Amino acid sequence: MMLTVQNLTAGYGTAQVLHGADLTLDQGRAVAVLGRNGVGKTTFVHALMGLVRPSSGSIRLAGRELSGLDTRRIARLGVRIVPQGRRVFRSLTVAETLEISRSPGEWTVERVYQIFPALAARRRHRGDQLSGGEQEMLAIGRALLGNPRLLLLDEPSEGLAPRLVEELGVVLAGLRATGISVVLVEQNLRLALEVADEVRCMVKGRFVYGAAAGEFAGDGAAIAAYLGVGS
Ligand SMILES: Nc1ncnc2c1ncn2[C@@H]1O[C@H](COP(=O)(O)OP(=O)(O)O)[C@@H](O)[C@H]1O
């Protein structure tokens, strides 16, 4: 198992947000984490990355315990996050951002430009001159340059025009073929189903539903219950 999360609890001060989250993910597979606003999806991926300290439970990456390690250490073990809201450097160019994100491994700046030709065309532009879609590609490119075994994506489609969400879906689906394991937090059901093998739905800091993506796609009651009508 690439990732095994057991009975994970975490929160902020006295406010507990994760109430015993369990999740497993095989190597080269993608799981979509779905759920309404405020249920704890971001807190979950932040706990995996060591950005939020778990108060109990276990997070194992290929058998290695991550819980309690700091973010830098977790990154060195092969985990990268593309944060919600992207958070690209506003004053650095695309090329500069990618250059400082390089580390030895199979991912190169050229390879990032190959999967995101739009970024190559924008290499001299600063972060604050990019569209939301380009910023998302840059944030993903930066994460890939860390050669992750496990990639965490927190609502990559948020605020993107439908055409860009489609492009993003193609790229993310393509990443699966590279053997990388993906945890994709999404509210866009179509994108989630296009990219993920499995779906897990979170309610109040716990996963209460799990199914193969195809099965979830046909379960209108579950979609309405966990994502809300109109998704
Ligand atoms: N830094 C923080 N400090 C205090 N409370 C937070 C913080 N971040 C999130 N929360 C609270 O934790 C709960 C879960 O938030 P979050 O994990 O961001 O949910 P989601 O990503 O599913 O929308 C919410 O009630 C939110 O207000």
Ligand SMILES: [Mg+2]
């Ligand atoms: Mg969130």
